[in-house]
Every structure is written in structure tokens, then in C-alpha cells.
Amino acid sequence: MTVDAHDDDPLIRRSYYEATVTRPAADMPLQGAARADVCVIGAGFSGLSAALDLRARGFSVTLVDAHEPGWGASGRNGGQVLVGFAKDDPLVDQLGDDAMRAWRLSVEGVGLLRERIAKYSIDCDFTPGYLTVATRSKRVPELRAWMDMVEQRFAYPHLSWIDDAHDRIDSDRYLSGVHDSFSGHVHPLKYCLGLAAAARRAGVSIHAHSRVTRIVEGAKPVVETVQGSVQCDFVVVAGNASIGRVLPRVHDRIAPIGSFIIATERMDAERASSLVRDRAAVCDNNFFLDYFRVSSDDRLLFGGRATTAFMDPQAVAPALRERMLAVYPQLGDVKVEYAWGGYVDVTRNRAPDFGRIAPNIYYLQGFSGHGVALTGIAGRIAAEAIAGQAGNFDLFARIKHRRFPGGEALRRPVLELGFLYHRMKEMFGT
Template sequence: MPNTSYPASYYAASATPTPERPPLASSVETDVCIIGAGYTGLSTGLFLAEQGFRVVVLEAARVGFGASGRNGGQIVNSYSRDIDSVERSVSANDAQLIGAMAFEGARIIRERVSRYHIDCDLKDGGVFAAFNDKQMRHLEAQRSLWNRYGYDQLELLDATGIRNVVASERYTGGMLDHGGGHIHPLNLALGEAAALESLGGTIYEQSPAIRIERSATPCVHTAAGRVTAKFVVVAGNAYLGDLVPELAAKSMPCGTQVIATEPLDDALAASLLPQDYCVEDCNYLLDYFRLSADKRLIYGGGVVYGARDPSDIEAIIRPKMLKTFPQLAAVKTEFAWTGNFLLTLSRLPQVGRIGDNIYYSQGCSGHGVTYTHLAGKVIAEALRGQAERFDAFAHLPHYPFPGGQRFSAPLSALGALYYSLRDKIGF
């Protein structure tokens, strides 16, 4: 059986040492079988185990192998498309429910870190950085929108304010989310996996699901075993493949790239981000950056539609970093990696049921750290018979990408180019 290891990222190199878990090699029975040991699957499993459910998780590679262990590590509230997009898509009642949940994922992360003593370098504070007056007006509207849903942790930053938190001349202003923050994403996943196991859950690594037998008691098959369960939760996101064809038809894996510098000296690190906040800009194809616990600058951005791996990640991302921080010209890049996230046409998550006993959540569209933790809670509620919040997400409409699987990537890239040009000219 092939053994898939973590990609050569900074996170894998600095992760908490964790023994490999054995693959599934027999037939087992459980209450809930979860496909995927990323944030969605781990959050779902942990909430269910806390309620006394027997939980088995099947992971094709290692815990946190996908986006959960490779992302920018930023705790960003709301969704990839904000609550105003939700309001235009569903009923007023559903919009109210989804809007009220927009800030819950960050609270869940902090609660998990505290309750289970997860060492993942949690830091508070996240900044949205604006390049122009148009983007500042958008941030002002965003603050009003979030205030309307009871969130009061946002602080607008003028030109002086943004320079007090980011040592770059690129930005005209911004907004600080005191409820945002950043973490070591792989260590968060590993800590949540350990928490799930402490409650009796079982995780099998190197155990890709190859078939779901749909019946009154669904059965998930791997190459060397099978899991029979009362419920199945599909949480593979961009790494699900064609296991569930109806889900693949309305989503598209996309790649994003990240680099990490060598450790910076304390004075240089403090000069770049004096309050140690994470930052993302306000462009359609945005860049994001933060400091790691050992004072590396982690800088990411760019999207590759269709999830092809670029041949030279550093050549794509390092110029972006130096445009933001030219003072890092002499600093070496020590890590460069890519990872896939799952994009939906609406850029809102896809949630639902297949039959009566197969549940799924996917398509965070690059905004998944907080949403996936919320999704786990909402799915667990639904399996306990409290489905109002789950159903609100399930009512979000979703459509196939224009051009089908063959042309979806190039057409999406053309659309992204249009918005990128608008960002550049400030239109």
C-alpha cells in the first residue's frame, strides 16, 4: 500500500512529533464514518465524540495533509463571500442564521485550543489591508454589515494606523479584527486529532476511501478494509476526487502557494509586524502574510485554477513579498509549498445530505480555517436531530462551473484576470 507523507512545508518541518496511525485493514462498525482528517472531519468527529457517538475517521494520507495543514494559518471571520451575498441568496430567516454563525468558527478554535491544551502558536488579531479609497469604503461597509449581526470587534485604520501595524508603504488604510488571529495550522489539526482519540475516536491514516456503498447502513470501502456506519460524513474537500460524482460536478480544486523565509532577527521581525498580527489585502486575488512563532515571514498568494503545481513557487511568491517588504531583499527563502482548496462558483460552502445518512460539507473557497470548525458543529447538530442551522447552509444555491470539467479552469482564470485588472486600476 502506498505511503503518502506530508509535503515539504514549513509546517511539516516544525510540526509536533506524532506517531503515524495504522491504515484500516479489517471490517469495523461505528456510528459515524468520516472521510477526511482535515478540519471539517476532525471538527465533526470531535463534536460527535463529545456527545457520545462512536467515530471512525478515514484519511487518505496523514492528519491535516491537505489544506488544513498547508494554509496561511489565518483565523478570518465570515465566509469567502460575505454575509451580504448570503442575504441575496436565501430567505431572510436562513440569512439571519448563517450571518449569526459567521463569527462562531473563531470562537470554536479558541475553545478547542483551551480545552484540549493544543500547542499551535495561537495569536490574536488580524488585519485587512486596503490599497485605495475604494477598498477602504468596502471595509467601512463590511464593518457596518458585521455590526448588524452583533459583531463589534472591528477597528478602522487610517494611513497612520495601518503603518503602525504593517511596515509597508503599499497600503492607504485598513481594518483590524480583534477577533481574528493566526495559528500553526498543522499543529492545530494534530491537536484536534489527539483530542478526538482521547474521547475514543479512531483515525486510520493511509486509508483512502475508494467506494461508498449507499444503503440503510452505508459502508465505506478502502483497499484493505471497510467501515459500516449509521451515518457517513464526506469531508474530503479538494482531495475527494471522484468518490462522490455529484459533489465533484459543482466544485473545482485550486492551488495556492506559500513561502517561508529563514528566521528573522527579533528587531527586523518586530519592525515588519509590530503587534504580530496576521494580514491579508483586499484584492480579489489576495496576498496574505504573518510571522511564525520562530519569526519567519510566511507569505502566500496566487491561485492556480485546476490545482496544477507550479514548477517554481518561489518565483511566483517572492516578488510579491518583496513588493510588500523590500527590506527583506537579503533574506533567504527556506520553504516553498503549494496546496489545494476547493472553489465553488458562488464562493460559498456547499452543505447537504445524500439520501438520509450521507452528509457533506465542502467548498470553503479559500476561507476555510474558521468555517470548517463551524461546519463540524453544524453537522454534529444535524446528526443529533437539530438540523435548523445545517439546513440554512443546505439552502444556499449552487451551480456547475461554465464549460464543465474541461473548460472550468481556463474560464475561471479569465474571470479572475478581469477582477485582478480591476484591482490594479482601482476600479
Template sequence: MSHSVFKNAKGQHVDSYYAATVGEVADYPRLQADIEAEVCIIGGGFAGISAAIELAEQGHDVVLLEGVRVGWAASGRNGGQIIGGWRDSYDDLEAKFGYDTAKTFADMSNEGKQIIYDRAEKYKINADIKKGYLLAAMCKSHVNYMHDYIAEAEKWGGAEHYRLISQQDVKNYIDSNSYIGALDNQSNGHLHPLKLAVGEAKAAADLGVRIYEHSPVLDVQGGDEPVVTTAHGKVKAKQVIMTANCYLGKAAPKLEKKIMPAGTYVIATEPLAAERVAKLIPQGQAVCDMRHILDYYRITADNRLLFGGKTIYSGKDPKDIGKSMFKDMLKVFPQLADVKIDFAWGGHIDLSVNRMPHMGRYADNVYFVQGFSGFGVVATHIAGRVLAEKVMGNTQRYDIWNQIKHHTFPGGTLLRKPGYLLGSSFFYLRDMIDTMKG
């Protein structure tokens, strides 16, 4: 991705509900000298900050480089849903790699959620965290999948957090006619992601991490002492961790072909009356439906409905994000036709071919993770810990993660969007057929 993306940002967070309500945000300087560090981390999102905290807590000297502002990319503008699990089921992972690998991924998912909860408490980060999550079924096949999820949880752990909600009861949880059932998970939840990112960055800085914003990386050279180059300075390090995903661009060209940027969009309503909120989602869970091209939404701490979805692979945003997403919201909640939309925004996530996060070695003493594919809030936190473990010499979980092979998008960067557009059209039709079947 071109560095014009960073220039167009004009050094600020995306104009969003999150940016408007994040509160005080520290300003970190631009890198304007040649410096040295034990570890250089590229990317100021959840994965990079998580790795920085893990390393700094153990006394390591860390520099973190961010192209715009901490939490500027997907980490600070996503739907804010704390969701465990991976694209591959644990049974699928067991079939491919054996029981130990599958169990490790199951444990890492739970640990990723706990990192968020524990870190917010430890460093006194007020990120509007609320537990509770509903997976909403729109057809019979979705309900069947829910039973599969419960069976899997009974085998791999976490079944005590699940509760199946019947068609007769679902409207007591979501005031919509769109659903025929739901699966409640009290270990998942939701939060204000930019508050978390900013709070974690402050925690890292307080631990001694040197954070530089407005410092896009131009080049990464591996070796005994890797060198990371920006426009105004360089970092010589013993080891480098790259977590900038689709924003690394030409700085790491071998990774660019392994992921595809996709746009996803969110709106936030005006604050709603308390009695309206109490009827809309009475218990305040985050909600996500089970289609391939899905809707997700939740109530914010100040009683707005935050509604997201509409993944787009063409690289072109809707002409009017607010109007387009408002139409989608009314399909679920037609009773909100009189509500004003205060915020509308979007941005890129990074998709891998198999939708599993891609972790590995890029060059000598240079490691990376990317491809969170829209499931990043939890996965980024555990990925940061695992990469920190790797550079500190504990390779066990890194080696397990690195077993998963990742393919290049067919046609490389030139044809990956047309190919994925065909795939998304297929899934759209499949969603439509499943829903029509009931």
C-alpha cells in the same frame, strides 16, 4: 481527483514550515479489515476532525478515514489565518433568505472562531494562536468597502472588534508603502494550522474516535447502512459524513462537478531578528489585502515572515514556488531582499461557483460539506459541528445552511478550468485597474 495524488504524497505531510515545526505527530494505522461504526467520517482535515470531536464528546462511536496523514491537505498547509465572515455579506444573505438565515450565518461565523479558541484551551493544544488581523486597503474602493464592513458589523454584531486605521497611521502597523489604510479586527487572528489539526486529532482519538490514515476512499454507497470502501477494508455505518473536498474524486462523482481545485502557495523566511520583526508588523497581526487575487502574510511564533497568495487555476504549479513567491513578497516588503527563504510549498483548495461552502445530502444517510474557497479555517470548524448536529438529529442549522443553492461549473470537470482562467484574468485586470486608480 486521481488517487495518484495520495500515492505521490508517499504517506507524508507536504514539505513545509508547518511539517518541519509541528513537533510530535501520532501515527494512525491503515484500515485493513471490514469494521462497523455508528458514524464514518471521510477526511482528516478540520471539518472532519471537528465533526468527530463533537460526536465523540456526546458518546457516539466514530471512525475517521484519511487518505494520507491527519491535516495533510489544505487544513495543514494553509496561511493559518483565523478569519470570520463568508463570501456573501449578511445583507446579501438577508435579501436572499431572510433575516433569520443571515443572523444564523453571522452567529456561526463567530462561533467557528470560538470553537478554535475554546478547543485549543480545553484540550491543551499549543497551536501558536495569536489574536489580531489587518485587512489592508490598496485603493480608495477598498477603503469604501471597509466602511461597509463596519456598518455591517454594527447591524449583525462584532463592531466592537473593528478599528479603522488611516493612511497616516497604517505604516505604524505594516512597514510597507503598498497600503492606504487598514481595518483592524481583534476577534480574528492566526495560528499554526498543522499543530491545531494534529492536536484536535489526538483529542478525538483520546475520546475514542478510531482514526485510520493512509486509507483513501474508493467508493461510498448510501442506504439504511451505508458502506465506505477503501483498498484494504470497508466501514459499515449508520451515517456517513464526507469532508474530503477536492480529494473525494471518483468516490463521489456528483460532487466533483460542484467544485474546482485551485493552487495556492506559501513561503516562510529564515527567522528574522527581533528588531526587524518589531518594525515589519509591530503588533504581530495577520494581514490580508483586499484584491481578488490577494497576498496574505503574518509573523510566525519563531519570527519568520510567512507569505502566501498567487491563486492558480490552471492545475500547474509555478516552476519555482520559492522564487515566484519571493518576488511577490518583495513588492510588499522590498527591504527583505537580503532574506533567505527556508520553505516553499503549495497545494489545492476547493472553490465553489459562488464561493460559499456547500453542505448537503449526497445519498441516503450520507452527508457532505465542501467548497470552502480559501476561507476554511473558521468555516470548517463550524461546518463540522453543524454536520455532527445533523447526524445526531438536530437539523435546524443544517437546514438553514442547505438553503444555499450551488451550481455545477459550466462544462463540468472538462471546461471548468478554462472558464475559471478567464474569470481569474478578469479579476486580475480589475485589481490592476483599481490599484492604478489609487
């Protein structure tokens, strides 16, 4: 028996994304013993991307997911399609001159998303344009320094400096900003379901409601689920924040951080378009950032409010609406119709964590808020590695990561103390 995605998780019972898609009939759960060249765990962006590229290379692929395609972060996120990484310092410090290769792969990730939208005719409302903006004068030189570094070190040609953010955003909250004409935003669940449909057509065997209980390592690994198993030559673990104890050796190198989004009621098209020029996506450069965009059906989607604790999105919605009104006080008469949330898989250094737990078992995690585009290229380089071309995958595997302190019992309290420290710094402008 399947479970409707709206009712399975209180975090997405009032998801705008779920309300604006028509899911196909659920894929059947895995039952009994199966065999494939590769078993992919997780039907989100990275798992589906790996599956598509593996099939293109001639591998048989079985993909299992505890829920349905796009049920996790891939179907709940802010939809912002970004080049780069959450932080560039770890790449520069650890990879040296090879940091440019990693950065260019992130750019390829945005290009891959655009390519797949066209190739598979995925109707997912992609809109080009992305604005990073500063809310405080001390953050302006930091933002300018970042732009100069990206242009000079990574030779990225799509950025332009904005002296007065008010020229682009109808708000007095922001000072200066950077416009990226290549990045943009997308309806993430529509895109994910489009990838799943393409994977099915390519011959990927997708099994929903097939939670993995363990991976038996060996020359022919076995992925065991609640009702079945897959014997294979290779495994790609792409469950990110929801993979739990299946990856005990590396799972404590990520922390699941809750993030929440609200969507307003539909507005007049002219009013909606006035909020952000050309309907670019927007994000500020604070530690606890706000991000927002105007949807294709003339709503404002506004997100933020990071936490390590479970919170009901309906309880968070009033606070998010207050933050929205701090940006756009002119929307005081506009109702909030949707509120939902999910978990971002964040590493301590906020660099992606790709690697192997055995020579034939690959994992992809730690996208740290940059996953919409980066997941796609992550799946591709995992497929390349399985096919014998591991150079790009091993580049990322060189990045060293530290575990979060406190173990299972104390991890959340320790993280909340860290959050409190940064909230105090931002509150007092330090």
C-alpha cells in the same frame, strides 16, 4: 506501508508547517470490515471536529483518510482564523434575516477553535488580531462599507477602522484598513494534529492511508476503502477539494484553486515584530489577494498566487518573493527557506456548501478560503444534525449553489479565462 508526508506530494516537500512538527506514528490503514455508528471521511479540521463532537454525544466513530491527519488543506493553509465568509452577499440574498444566524455561527467557529486550544492544551501559536487592508483608493470605501455592514447587520463588536494602515504595517503599500481583535492566526498543522490527538483520546478510530473508493448508499451505508470497509448508520464526507469522484453529484459545485506560501529564514525578533504591530495577520481586499503573518519563530509567511493548474511551489517562490518585496522592500537581504502549496475548495458564489446526498450521508465543502475556523463549526453542526438537531445544518443547506461550467475536460480552461479577466481588471485598476 505508510508514506512520509514530506515525500508523498511535491506541493509540501518544503512545507514550513511539516518541518516544524513531529508527527506521531502513523495511524494504521483500515483493513477488513468494520462497524461504527458514524464513518467520517477526511482527517482535516471539519472531519476531526465532527468526530470529536460525535464522540461527546456517545456515537462510535471511525475516521478514514487517504493520507494522514492534516495532509490536505488543513495542514497547508495560511493559518488565518477568520470570522465571516469569503462573500457575505449570498448569505444576505438567500437567507434574509437568517443571515445573522449564519454569521454568528462563523463567530462561534473562532470561539470554538480558541476553546479547543485551551481544552486540549494544543500548542499551536495562536495569535489574536487580523487586518484587512486596501491597496487602492477605490477599495477604501468598499472596505469601509463592509465594516459598517458587519457592525450594523451582524452586530459584530470587534472591528475598528484604521485611517492609515502604515500605523499598523511597516509598508507604504497599504492605505486604510480594518482591525479585527477577535480573529487571528495559528500554526494550522499543529492545531490539526492536536485535534487528531484529542480525537484518539476520545475513542475515535482513525485510519490513515485508507483512500475511499466509493460510498454504497442505503439504510446502513458502507464506506469502501482500498483495503477495507465501514458499515455505519451515518457518513460525514469532509474531504473538500480532494474528495474527487466520491461525491459526483455535488463535487462539480467546487473548484480546487491552487494557492502558495513562502516562509523566510528566521529574523531577529525585533525586526520581525516591526513588520506588523502586535504580529496580527494581514490580508488585502483585492480579488487576487496577498496574505501574510509573522510566525512565532520570527519568520514572515507570505501567500497568494491563485491558479487552477498544478505548479511546483519552488517555481512559484521567486514570484511570491517579488510580491513580498513589493510590500516589504526592506527584506531584500532575507532568504526564502520554505515554499509549499495546496488547493482551496471554492464555490462559484464563495459561500460554504453543506448538505446531504442521502438522508444519512452529509457533506461539508466549499469553505472558499475561510476554512480554518469555519470548518470547526461545520463539523459541529453536522454532528448536531446526526444527533437530531438539524436546525443549524439545514440553515446552510438552504444556500443554493451552481455547478462550474465545462465538465471535467473544460473546467480548468474556463476557470483560467475567468482568472485572466480578473487579472486584467486589477492590472488596469478597474
